[in-house]
Every structure is written in structure tokens, then in C-alpha cells.
Amino acid sequence: MLREIRRTLGEDVPILYTLHEFLPICHRNGQLVRTTTEKPCREESPRRCHECFPEVSPQAFFMRKRFIQSQMSAVDRFLAPSNFLRDRFVDWGLPADKVRFEEYGRLPVTAAPTRERRVRNRLVFIGQLSYFKGVNVLLKAMKRLQDDEVDVHCSVYGANLELQPDEFRTEFAELLEATKSTVSFEGEFNHDDLPAIMADADWVVVPSVWWENSPLVIQEAGQHRRPVIASDIGGMAEKVHDGVSGLHFKAADPASLAETIERAVSTRKLWDELQRRIEPPFAMDEHVRSLSRQYRELLASKGTAEELVEPPGPATEIEDVRYA
Amino acid sequence: MPETEIERLEAAAGASPPALSALLAADVLAVHLFSEETEPELDLDLEGAEVAELARRRFDDGGHLIVATLDRAAPEELRAGCIDLRSFLRERLAGLGRHDREETMELLEELAAAERPSRDPIGLGASRALAREGLREPLPPSIVDRDEPQGLHFDSVLALSETAFYVRGWARDGQAEPVRLTAVSPEGSRVELLPGIYRDPRPDVDSFYEEPTRTGAEGTGFLGFCETRAPSLLSTGWLLEMENALGVTREVPGPQVSRNLLAARSAILSDLHKERRWDTPLMDHVVPAVSLIQERLEAATQIERVWQYGEPPEAPAVSIVVPLYGRIDFLEHQLAQFVHDPELREADLIYVLDSPDLAPALEAAAGQLFELYGVPFRVAVLSQNGGYSVANNRGASLAEGRLLLLLNSDVLPDEPGWLGAMTRFYEEHEVGVLGPKLLFEDDTLQHAGIRFQRPPDGGAWENEHFFKGLHRDLPAANVARAVPAVSGACMMISRELFDGVGGLRGMFVQGDYEDTDLCLRLRQEGHETWYLPEVELHHLEGQSYALETRTAMSRYNVWLHTRLWDEEIEQAMAQWTG
Numbered sequence: 020m021l022r023e024i025r026r027t028l029g030e031d032v033p034i035l036y037t038l039h040e041f042l043p044i045c046h047r048n049g050q051l052v053r054t055t056t057e058k059p060c061r062e063e064s065p066r067r068c069h070e071c072f073p074e075v076s077p078q079a080f081f082m083r084k085r086f087i088q089s090q091m092s093a094v095d096r097f098l099a100p101s102n103f104l105r106d107r108f109v110d111w112g113l114p115a116d117k118v119r120f121e122e123y124g125r126l127p128v129t130a131a132p133t134r135e136r137r138v139r140n141r142l143v144f145i146g147q148l149s150y151f152k153g154v155n156v157l158l159k160a161m162k163r164l165q166d167d168e169v170d171v172h173c174s175v176y177g178a179n180l181e182l183q184p185d186e187f188r189t190e191f192a193e194l195l196e197a198t199k200s201t202v203s204f205e206g207e208f209n210h211d212d213l214p215a216i217m218a219d220a221d222w223v224v225v226p227s228v229w230w231e232n233s234p235l236v237i238q239e240a241g242q243h244r245r246p247v248i249a250s251d252i253g254g255m256a257e258k259v260h261d262g263v264s265g266l267h268f269k270a271a272d273p274a275s276l277a278e279t280i281e282r283a284v285s286t287r288k289l290w291d292e293l294q295r296r297i298e299p300p301f302a303m304d305e306h307v308r309s310l311s312r313q314y315r316e317l318l319a320s321k322g323t324a325e326e327l328v329e330p331p332g333p334a335t336e337i338e339d340v341r342y343a
Numbered sequence: 344m345p346e347t348e349i350e351r352l353e354a355a356a357g358a359s360p361p362a363l364s365a366l367l368a369a370d371v372l373a374v375h376l377f378s379e380e381t382e383p384e385l386d387l388d389l390e391g392a393e394v395a396e397l398a399r400r401r402f403d404d405g406g407h408l409i410v411a412t413l414d415r416a417a418p419e420e421l422r423a424g425c426i427d428l429r430s431f432l433r434e435r436l437a438g439l440g441r442h443d444r445e446e447t448m449e450l451l452e453e454l455a456a457a458e459r460p461s462r463d464p465i466g467l468g469a470s471r472a473l474a475r476e477g478l479r480e481p482l483p484p485s486i487v488d489r490d491e492p493q494g495l496h497f498d499s500v501l502a503l504s505e506t507a508f509y510v511r512g513w514a515r516d517g518q519a520e521p522v523r524l525t526a527v528s529p530e531g532s533r534v535e536l537l538p539g540i541y542r543d544p545r546p547d548v549d550s551f552y553e554e555p556t557r558t559g560a561e562g563t564g565f566l567g568f569c570e571t572r573a574p575s576l577l578s579t580g581w582l583l584e585m586e587n588a589l590g591v592t593r594e595v596p597g598p599q600v601s602r603n604l605l606a607a608r609s610a611i612l613s614d615l616h617k618e619r620r621w622d623t624p625l626m627d628h629v630v631p632a633v634s635l636i637q638e639r640l641e642a643a644t645q646i647e648r649v650w651q652y653g654e655p656p657e658a659p660a661v662s663i664v665v666p667l668y669g670r671i672d673f674l675e676h677q678l679a680q681f682v683h684d685p686e687l688r689e690a691d692l693i694y695v696l697d698s699p700d701l702a703p704a705l706e707a708a709a710g711q712l713f714e715l716y717g718v719p720f721r722v723a724v725l726s727q728n729g730g731y732s733v734a735n736n737r738g739a740s741l742a743e744g745r746l747l748l749l750l751n752s753d754v755l756p757d758e759p760g761w762l763g764a765m766t767r768f769y770e771e772h773e774v775g776v777l778g779p780k781l782l783f784e785d786d787t788l789q790h791a792g793i794r795f796q797r798p799p800d801g802g803a804w805e806n807e808h809f810f811k812g813l814h815r816d817l818p819a820a821n822v823a824r825a826v827p828a829v830s831g832a833c834m835m836i837s838r839e840l841f842d843g844v845g846g847l848r849g850m851f852v853q854g855d856y857e858d859t860d861l862c863l864r865l866r867q868e869g870h871e872t873w874y875l876p877e878v879e880l881h882h883l884e885g886q887s888y889a890l891e892t893r894t895a896m897s898r899y900n901v902w903l904h905t906r907l908w909d910e911e912i913e914q915a916m917a918q919w920t921g
Binding site: 022079090 | 679716753755784
């Protein structure tokens with residue numbers, strides 16, 4: 020596909036490619052989680068990929084990688100919305116000088132109001148209801164907190180439960196049942212309702228058991244000035260600064276999450292301090308300016324800068340990025 | 344033989360009642376019989392008629408037999424002097440003495456063995472079969488019974504060509520040692536199986552008979568390669584005769600002939616499990632049989648079509664020959680790497696499709712792949728699957744370059760520049776064969792040249808890759824040097840040398856040992872094989888064949904390789920280590 024694009028455009032037109040996920044690296048839909056242990060994968064190799072997929076030979080994995088890399092060589096520059104993702108692709112074999120960090124831009128929104136409250140004990144989970152998003156880790160933590168009679172409440176928003184394996188759905192249903200006095204399952208949500216959802220929440224929890232790239236929900240939490248409690252791995256650890264703009268817990272560990280939530284809701288002034296240090300998300304205007312600057316750089320390097328066109332129109336015309 | 348028996352045979356052969364015109368039309372045998380004392384003259388210079396005298400013989404009673412072919416245009420007076428074969432057998436030959444009958448059989452075989460091709464070989468065979476039944480002395484039939492000292496069975500006849508067969512069966516005699524074992528073709532060709540045939544133990548047969556056989560320690564069974572003097576095309580009518588030291592004779596009818604070459608090859612190769620050593624006399628039978636099958640398969644495998652994609656390079660230095668077998672997706676995998684290397688656009692890139700059933704799929708894909716990658720290449724489609732050596736040889740026959748690079752489809756270069764590096768080294772050092780460093784998918788060494796090793800008991804020489812499995816940067820593997828052989832997964836050789844030795848030898852079965860065989864043949868002519876570590880490619884082997892199907896073939900190949908090269912390898916290794 021990339022080579023077809025290159026062939027159609029000719030050599031003089033720069034191709035920028037934003038890396039959204041790890042599909043080129045990982046045969047498991049880019050999940051980077053071992054099928055053998057369900058633990059995040061730190062390093063791919065033909066042998067390790069073959070361990071995850073015994074029906075695919077190590078040789079075939081080698082050829083897959085070389086083939087994808089050949090296609091990707093048609094690209095002039097890659098943009099990575101997280102340093103974590105950039106480093107993974109460089110480790111995998113993309114030339115380091117071709118891969119730049121470039122955060123997703125956000126259109127400006129009005130932050131949801133924060134009510135004056137003595138206790139900051141309302142959590143929200145927003146995301147796909149899947150194993151990899153760690154929603155069950157959150158529910159297990161909530162079960163512990165409920166058993167310990169900690170005063171905390173969590174709302175769960177999410178869709179696509181019907182696409183998940185039976186095993187996951189059963190566990191999810193059982194955990195919901197077990198935590199029904201502290202967790203409310205709200206199901207699918209409309210993106211327009213996000214300010215209202217945020218207004219009702221103190222903390223956003225991002226408990227994914229895979230690396231993540233640059234989770235949009237963290238940016239959205241930032242826009243609405245809600246501190247994030249996130250897994251301490253990958254894109255989440257990068258985007259949420261532990262003890263600065265949010266809190267980390269040990270990924271996939273309900274005990275660690277429960278302990279972190281308890282600390283979050285019971286430590287006086289912690290919420291206010293974290294909220295104060297949340298940095299505003301990267302603005303769409305800046306993002307667009309950066310992109311057009313990079314296109315111009317590449318055009319110049321190809322010697323076709325004279326044909327420069329004006330950068331695209333106002334940022335508001337660009338559609339907002341939705342949840343993946 | 345009674346007439347009714349002849350008629351039965353005629354009916355079995357599907358022949359029409361004896362009519363001269365039918366025989367003439369069929370270009371079978373016309374028999375011209377003269378009873379005068381004088382030597383008859385057959386006027387062959389007849390206008391408009393094709394008449395050829397094939398053989399003649401004078402009988403004790405003064406008669407003459409002239410065997411000739413006649414066609415429809417033969418004049419009436421000549422036809423009038425002729426008699427058709429069936430009538431002749433009945434009326435004249437049945438009464439001859441044994442000696443005359445045997446001589447007549449020989450005469451008929453002689454003419455059938457003559458190089459002159461018959462226009463109706465099956466008809467000729469049917470006529471010979473009739474003659475055999477009319478002339479031969481039938482022996483008492485063998486009966487398989489515990490109380491019968493003689494036992495005889497003809498298990499199988501595998502036809503390898505019109506004159507070559509692989510036969511199996513058993514023969515035992517509790518009375519006296521068998522001194523003659525003769526396979527008789529339906530057409531009457533006689534093949535003496537003793538003493539050369541391979542004998543193998545048949546405990547199943549031996550346990551059936553209470554008395555031990557007198558066949559000595561060699562075994563009751565027999566199997567092996569044999570050849571008839573004249574072609575045998577008929578599928579039924581083989582006989583097996585046995586005679587023991589006391590003159591007792593027996594015969595049994597043979598089985599239907601099997602003519603499927605691939606099935607025959609599998610069956611013959613599976614016989615090797617009876618033996619443990621490469622120098623077994625069994626190989627004296629298996630090698631000629633399998634070689635003949637390989638030759639026939641090779642001859643039947645021709646280039647059917649050639650498709651050119653893109654402009655062929657002008658005066659290319661190198662022709663790259665890549666057989667495609669089973670997996671045509673490897674083509675795109677290679678092109679996706681070759682696209683990074685300008686040298687590959689200058690090379691004469693020839694893909695040889697050795698899986699003709701995939702031709703439509705390949706044709707649909709290849710044009711698009713050229714559009715996409717812009718690397719010019721050709722595709723030669725073979726008429727049938729011919730195996731590694733045939734595919735390479737056919738591809739090489741199209742080559743334009745002065746150098747050949749034989750490359751497997753599952754080999755991917757590590758980085759650009761490899762082809763030029765090999766070309767420069769080859770031409771500067773005037774080597775015979777040049778092979779690069781090959782790596783496994785995990786970057787460990789797969790190939791840094793090949794040496795030969797054999798077990799201490801003098802077993803077969805096996806190919807061993809230097810430093811296999813070690814780190815790709817191992818210093819010892821980073822030295823360019825002469826080696827005993829290199830892998831055919833990627834080898835460079837000048838087209839002149841390649842053609843000079845006749846290319847890869849097709850006698851090996853399905854892609855094994857042809858490469859070292861080529862290196863050894865060049866070595867014999869004074870050309871060295873070199874290993875070049877600065878060129879690194881990945882060889883992602885083992886994705887095309889299932890392993891189980893290869894074990895019988897591998898055993899054959901390794902034994903054949905040693906059979907061909909035992910001394911040369913001995914020398915090569917002595918020189919190499921010394």
C-alpha cells in the first residue's frame with residue numbers, strides 16, 4: 020500500500036506517516052501482549068513471535084518484518100504521538116532520524132466545572148470494555164475497596180462488550196455484580212456527553228494492561244483538568260507524571276490500584292495539587308503548524324519547495340479525533 | 344500351443360481376426376514365407392509403397408522367414424506372397440523344433456530392438472506377444488503350497504522406460520539351489536535375473552514353508568533393476584521362470600505393470616530402508632532405476648512460456664536464476680528487497696516456475712509486482728514440476744549474463760551491494776563457485792561454506808555447514824577462503840563453467856546435494872570453491888517441503904553423493920584439513 024502511494028505520488032512528494040499503533044511490529048493486532056502469558060511484550064523477534072503464534076514459522080515472521088519495513092521505507096518521516104512508541108519503532112528497525120515525536124493536537128474545549136467537594140472520591144473509566152484496557156483490573160480493585168469499606172465510587176463508560184470473548188464477559192459481569200454498591204456501569208456513551216461525564220468525576224482511571232500509545236482519554240482528562248490514575252507502563256507512564264499530574268500504579272495489579280485509589284481519595288489536598296500541575300494538552304493549531312513546517316522541510320530537502328502551497332485553513336475545520 | 348489358446352490371446356489383445364489388410368494398416372508384422380530352396384528376393388523398390396525388410400531367417404526345412412513392414416500401397420502380387428503372422432504361427436511355426444522356435448523368437452526380438460521406430464509399437468508388441476505364446480515352451484506352473492519344494496511369486500513390475508523395469512518377487516526351492524531366474528516380458532524378451540539381482544530376506548515366505556530354502560543366506564526375496572533388449576509396452580503377460588540345479592523348472596504369471604514414474608520412485612526409494620550403508624549392493628539397482636526416472640522427468644520438463652516484465656537489462660553481467668516452487672509469494676518478498684538495490688535492475692533476473700499449477704496466479708500477480716517495484720524480471724513456466732536441478736538448468740538455459748547466480752526464493756539479502764560484491768570477487772579471483780554467508784532468521788550463522796563429514800565406521804559423507812548456529816560476526820567465519828563446497832541456496836558460477844559440466848545433475852531427488860555435487864565436479868576439473876563472508880543474506884529455509892516426505896529422498900541423496908564422490912571427498916577433506 021505505501022509503495023503504491025509512493026508510486027502514485029512520485030518521488031518528489033513527501034510522505035508523512037503518523038504511527039497510531041503497533042500493527043507493523045506485532046501480529047497480534049499490534050497489541051504487544053504475549054499470547055502465552057498475557058503480559059506486555061518488551062521485544063519482538065522471529066522466535067518470540069513464533070512462540071505467540073506457533074502456527075506461523077519464525078521464518079515467516081522474519082519475512083513479514085522485512086516486507087513491512089520495505090514498504091515503510093517509502094515514507095519520508097514518521098510521527099509518533101509518544102516517545103514510547105517512537106522508541107519501540109526505532110528499536111524495531113525504523114531509522115531513528117526518520118521518526119519524530121509529535122503529540123496529537125486537541126481542539127480547544129471548555130473545561131468541565133469542578134464542584135467544590137471535601138472528598139475527591141469519584142472515579143471514572145472511559146474506554147473499550149476489553150481485557151487489554153484493564154477494566155477488570157479496575158473492578159477487582161474496586162471490590163477490595165468495597166470490602167475495606169472505603170468510601171469511593173466509580174462509573175464505567177464503554178462499549179464493544181459484545182465483541183469480547185466469553186471468558187472476559189463472564190468475569191466482567193461477575194465483577195460488576197460483586198461491586199454493585201460502588202460501581203455503576205453506564206454502558207456506551209456519546210462523545211458530546213464527555214464534559215458532563217467529566218464534571219461528575221474527580222479522577223480518570225486508565226488501567227490498561229498493554230503499553231498504550233498516547234491514550235486520548237489522558238488528553239481529554241487533561242483538557243477537563245482531571246488527574247489520572249494510570250498503569251505505570253508505556254504511553255500511560257509517559258503521559259501521566261506520577262505524583263505530578265496524576266498517579267501510577269503497578270500495571271495489571273488490582274492490589275496496587277486499590278492502594279493507589281485509597282491514597283488518592285484519602286490524602287488531603289492531593290487532588291488539588293495534582294490538578295494544579297496538569298499541563299494543557301497540545302493545541303491543534305500548534306499541531307497543524309508543526310505538520311506544515313515538517314512538510315515544508317521535507318519538500319525543501321527534496322528540492323521541490325518552490326511549489327509550496329499555503330498551510331491548511333483554520334484548525335476548527337479539522338474534525339476532532341475520536342476514540343479508537 | 345493349441346489353437347484355442349492362440350485365439351484366446353488374440354481376443355485378450357483385442358485383435359481383429361487375422362486379416363492381412365488389418366495387419367498392413369496397423370504396420371505390424373507382415374511375414375513373407377517362401378518355401379523354395381533358393382534365397383528369395385524381396386523387391387523393396389516398389390513405387391508408392393513403403394516396404395522395409397526388417398529381418399530374415401532360413402529354417403532347417405529350407406523355408407525362409409522374411410519379416411517386413413508393408414503399407415496399403417503395396418502391390419497385390421506382393422501381398423499375395425505374404426501371410427499374416429497369426430496364420431503363420433498356426434500353420435508353419437507351431438510344428439517347428441524347439442531350436443527353430445527359439446531362434447525365431449530371437450529374430451523377432453532383434454527386429455523389435457532395432458533402432459528403426461515402429462509406427463505402431465503397441466501393435467508390434469501385441470504381435471510379438473502372440474508369437475511368444477505360439478512358440479515358447481510353457482513350464483509347469485508354480486503352486487504355492489507347503490508340500491511343494493518350489494515356490495515362486497512375481498510381486499511387481501514397475502516400468503521405468505520401454506526397456507527398463509524394476510521388479511520384485513520371491514523364489515525359493517527346498518530341493519536344490521535355483522540356478523536360473525528369468526523374467527519374460529509379454530513380448531518375449533527374456534531377462535536373466537541371476538546372479539545380479541538383489542536378494543532380500545522374506546521371513547513371511549520362509550515361515551510359511553516348513554523346510555528351509557536352498558537359496559543360501561542371500562534371502563528368498565528378490566528385487567532390482569533390469570533391462571529388456573527390445574521395448575516392452577504391454578501391461579499384462581509378464582512371466583517369471585525358475586530352474587534349479589536339478590533341472591526342475593516352474594513358472595508363474597506376473598502382475599500388471601505399473602507405469603506411474605513418481606509412484607515408482609517413491610516405491611523404489613522406500614526399498615532403501617532395508618539397508619543401513621551407502622555401499623550396499625541394493626544401490627546398484629536403486630541408482631540406475633531412480634536415475635532413469637529422474638532423466639525421464641527432466642526430459643519431460645521443458646520451458647513452456649516465458650513472460651518478460653519491464654525492459655531487459657542490456658548486456659547484464661549476472662543472470663540470477665530463482666526457482667519458484669509451491670510458494671509464489673516469495674517473489675514479492677524478494678522484489679521488496681531488490682527494489683532498494685540499483686544493481687538488481689542491471690541483473691538478468693529469471694524466475695522459473697516449477698509449480699505449473701500456480702501459473703495463472705503468478706501471471707495475475709507478476710505484472711502488478713513489476714509495476715509496483717520496477718525491478719525487471721522474467722518468468723519461465725515449466726511444463727511440469729521438475730525439481731530443483733531441472734528448474735535451475737532450464738532457467739540457466741535462458742541466461743544472458745556471463746555469470747550465473749543460483750538463488751533460492753527464500754533467500755533475502757541483508758543490504759544492497761551484495762551482487763556487485765560477489766561479482767567483483769568472483770571475477771578478480773577467478774574462482775569456480777562462490778558462496779556467501781547465509782544467516783538464519785535469528786541472525787545466527789547458517790552457512791559459511793560446507794565441509795564433508797562421515798561417521799568413523801566409513802558411513803556416508805554428510806554435508807556439514809561450518810560454524811552453523813554461531814554468531815554472525817564470529818571472526819573465524821569472517822575469512823574469505825577456499826572451502827570444499829558451498830550451498831546452492833545462493834551460489835555464483837560462470838555460465839561457461841556451468842554449461843561445461845552440463846549444469847546441475849538431475850539424478851538427485853528434489854533439491855539436495857546437487858550443489859556439493861557441482862562443486863566437486865568443478866573441483867575435479869581444477870576449479871576452487873570459495874566462501875565470501877562480506878556478503879550476507881538470510882536463508883529462510885524449510886518453508887516449502889514437509890519434512891517427512893524428504894527422509895527417503897534424503898537417504899538416497901546422501902548415499903548417492905557418497906557413491907559418486909567417496910574418493911574425491913576423501914582427497915578434498917585431506918587437503919583441506921592438511
